[in-house]
Amino acid sequence: MEETQSSKVVDSSVAAHKCPWTPPNHPNSFVDCDDFEMMKKCPYHAAHLMLWSRDEKPFSPYRLEEIPLPMQTKILMQVRFDGSFGFPGGFVDEVESNMPSTFPEFLSLLQQGVSRELFEEMNFGKDMRPSYVYSCYPTGKEEQVMLHFFMCQLSPAQMKAISWCSIISTSDEVVGLSLVPLFTLNDGRRGLPTFLTNSFAGNAVEQLLKSILTEGILSEEEVKKAYQVAFQLLQKRGAGTQAFEFIR
């Protein structure tokens, strides 16, 4: 099909976040989408948000002295009611019931939706305007959900405040908060590889890895290695590779 220039979303912030590498052996294929005409045709839209911060001074989380390089970055994920990990966010009903005609309006609704979800789930960030990263959809599903991903960099103080805010949140969809271990310990498996063997909602693991790469938090080599070790760990457990067969 021929693409017209107008149907393509031309947005420099999207190009800036293009992932240089897609995880191999990705059993669920999620296809990147930057075509607004296609987005408009999709009946369901969900938006999720990665909150992260960069501390000036490196720190060793969990008082583990064996961490080869102390962490400087914190990435927040949540443990959902179903036991899987994901980012704050959810379905954005506003775009489903009233699809705007332009991409900027559409983005603005998604931003409002994801901030509203964040506030509901974590009691934080009501008026936040997070940056758009990219959109994609899962293939091979009858009911199509377009997944839109946003990021917002917080100050270290805001990041600290979040855990307090979430304690008083009344949401029953979130059962815990977690920082992502952004290191691999000397045995080559504890840390990020082990974290990646958890179950993740939607394409959260891909969103996480893309963000780590595009923000230069870890090198491509480190991310690839962690992903490969996680995959081997799951196979060794005889548990298949469920963590990579994302939950919808």
Ligand SMILES: O=c1[nH]cnc2c1ncn2[C@@H]1O[C@H](COP(=O)(O)OP(=O)(O)O)[C@@H](O)[C@H]1O
């Ligand atoms: O962190 C995430 N990243 C990507 N997709 C996710 C994440 N969490 C949930 N999803 C997917 O987004 C859609 C909406 O799920 P979610 O549980 O967030 O919505 P809800 O809270 O509005 O019910 C589902 O298709 C789910 O698989």
